Amino acid sequence: MLFLHEVHRVAGAKEKEFEVAFRAGWMEALAGDGDARLLWFLHHAHGTGPSYQVVTVTGVADGAAWERLAGRVQHGDLVDWAREVDSCRHDVQARLLMALDFSPLEVGLADVPTDGRRHEPALYMEDTMWPRRGKAEEYIAAAGDVYTRMLGSESAHRLISIEAAYQTMPGAGRYPEVTLMQKVHDMPALVRLLTTDMPEEMARPGSWMHDALEFRDQWRSKLLRTASWSPLN
Amino acid sequence: MLFMHEVHSVSGEHEHEFEAAYRDGWLKLLAQDDDARLLWYLNHAHGSGVSYRVVTITAVRDGAAYERLAGRLRRGDLLDWSRAVGGLRHDVQGKMLVPVYWSPLQEVDLATVPTDGSEHELSLYMEDTGWPSAPLDDYIRFWDEEYFRNMRAMPPEHSILEIEACFQVAHGTHVRPEAILMQKIVNYGLLLNLISEPEEYDPDVWPGRYMHRGLRYRDQWESRLLRTSTWSPRY
Numbered sequence: 001m002l003f004l005h006e007v008h009r010v011a012g013a014k015e016k017e018f019e020v021a022f023r024a025g026w027m028e029a030l031a032g033d034g035d036a037r038l039l040w041f042l043h044h045a046h047g048t049g050p051s052y053q054v055v056t057v058t059g060v061a062d063g064a065a066w067e068r069l070a071g072r073v074q075h076g077d078l079v080d081w082a083r084e085v086d087s088c089r090h091d092v093q094a095r096l097l098m099a100l101d102f103s104p105l106e107v108g109l110a111d112v113p114t115d116g117r118r119h120e121p122a123l124y125m126e127d128t129m130w131p132r133r134g135k136a137e138e139y140i141a142a143a144g145d146v147y148t149r150m151l152g153s154e155s156a157h158r159l160i161s162i163e164a165a166y167q168t169m170p171g172a173g174r175y176p177e178v179t180l181m182q183k184v185h186d187m188p189a190l191v192r193l194l195t196t197d198m199p200e201e202m203a204r205p206g207s208w209m210h211d212a213l214e215f216r217d218q219w220r221s222k223l224l225r226t227a228s229w230s231p232l233n
Numbered sequence: 234m235l236f237m238h239e240v241h242s243v244s245g246e247h248e249h250e251f252e253a254a255y256r257d258g259w260l261k262l263l264a265q266d267d268d269a270r271l272l273w274y275l276n277h278a279h280g281s282g283v284s285y286r287v288v289t290i291t292a293v294r295d296g297a298a299y300e301r302l303a304g305r306l307r308r309g310d311l312l313d314w315s316r317a318v319g320g321l322r323h324d325v326q327g328k329m330l331v332p333v334y335w336s337p338l339q340e341v342d343l344a345t346v347p348t349d350g351s352e353h354e355l356s357l358y359m360e361d362t363g364w365p366s367a368p369l370d371d372y373i374r375f376w377d378e379e380y381f382r383n384m385r386a387m388p389p390e391h392s393i394l395e396i397e398a399c400f401q402v403a404h405g406t407h408v409r410p411e412a413i414l415m416q417k418i419v420n421y422g423l424l425l426n427l428i429s430e431p432e433e434y435d436p437d438v439w440p441g442r443y444m445h446r447g448l449r450y451r452d453q454w455e456s457r458l459l460r461t462s463t464w465s466p467r468y
Contacts, residue, residue: 002300004404004405005405006405058405060405062296062297062300063295063296063297063298063299063300063301063303064295064296064297064300065296066296066299066300066405067235067295067296067297067299067403068296069404069405070296070329070331070403070404070405073404074331074401074403074404075334079370082369082404082409083368083369083370086368086369086409086410087368091364091408091409091410092408092409093407093408094402094404094405094406094407094408094409095405095406095407096329096405096406098303098307130324133244133319133320133322133323133324134316134319134320136316136319137312137316167307169303170237170302170303170306170307170315170327171237171238171239171291171293171299171303171327171328171329171406172327172328172329172405172406172407173326173327173328173406173407174324174325174326174327175319175324175325175327176319176324
């Protein structure tokens with residue numbers, strides 16, 4: 001499966017229309033066949049980054065399905081929808097992602113809700129990392145081994161869990177680049193993370209924060225809140 | 234047909250190794266099957282933009298072939314090559330392109346694309362990337378009606394360039410709205426005039442009419458002057 005990841009710079013005055021276009025337009029238009037499903041519709045939480053940014057992630061069955069979907073947008077039944085959505089945003093920056101071996105996300109497209117059912121919002125910390133030159137594979141191996149083990153060991157008071165792990169597909173974004181979708185479980189712990197310095201023991205040799213510096217020191221975290229109707233929550 | 238467009242930020246001290254990796258690696262590795270072929274290997278001309286940038290464009294048969302190619306690069310027989318190339322550049326920014334309805338380049342017969350690295354003279358391209366404020370489809374049509382058709386009708390002695398291809402981004406692989414012109418420079422003297430002599434555009438006569446009307450569609454674009462390598466399959 002491929003994942004179409006889009007960052008939309010939405011026109012503030014049209015944010016509601018934009019959301020409707022995805023809920024009543026994109027989500028339902030994709031439900032007509034088995035090629036793709038909208039998985040997440042996420043607001044970049046105001047106060048934590050740029051204004052009026054929405055992240056959407058769409059699951060796509062495979063390369064052939066993606067080509068069909070791109071054709072629908074370029075010259076098929078989704079042309080008018082794309083034109084309407086364009087009028088509600090400044091632009092969109094997109095990329096295609098491939099799941100890493102340790103990604104836990106297992107979703108069958110046929111099982112993804114397409115009816116806009118409501119739920120409580122959830123918060124995600126989406127981390128995008130740019131490994132050092134020539135270190136991409138080592139970083140991915142270490143993240144799959146050390147980092148996931150570290151998060152697992154904190155299960156009693158888990159701050160976050162990895163829901164999905166991706167690398168950017170060649171020719172469809174930046175390389176090397178790794179993206180983790182991490183669900184936030186503990187809001188008070190998130191506040192502590194934001195308001196206190198990193199404990200010394202977490203910066204010592206043998207810790208992930210220390211040892212992973214060999215592979216990368218550039219990343220960006222986004223705090224993303226699901227819409228109340230986002231198919232995955 | 235899909236076109237994989239990649240901008241490589243090359244490590245300056247490794248530029249020759251990087252080029253060799255594409256000539257002796259990518260070009261020939263792709264020739265092992267019918268999924269894809271390298272079309273252009275282009276150096277962003279020093280003195281006209283950012284340093285040590287290389288643009289490559291690879292034709293890919295279709296979406297299924299693209300997925301196979303990505304699999305070869307990330308976990309298949311091209312992984313070692315990818316790892317080696319990753320050590321020769323800072324990063325790469327890729328996007329998948331599809332031809333617009335009026336693009337002279339639509340399909341490429343992959344079987345006819347040279348894969349032997351045979352050498353030839355250099356040529357220069359002007360690659361224009363535009364980000365319209367108007368609807369993307371209107372911008373693409375404007376390019377057809379007000380730019381492409383006029384350029385094509387121009388007498389050869391007045392032609393600065395030849396439009397070889399026009400692309401838009403395949404959905405989900407880069408910025409929208411965006412469209413790209415791949416233009417071969419055919420008269421370096423006229424290019425020099427364009428660069429060195431300020432132009433007063435008459436809004437009632439082409440090309441002034443194009444420049445003035447164009448502001449209804451866009452005022453943001455970027456031109457790159459790209460020089461083919463001696464072995465680039467297309468030049």
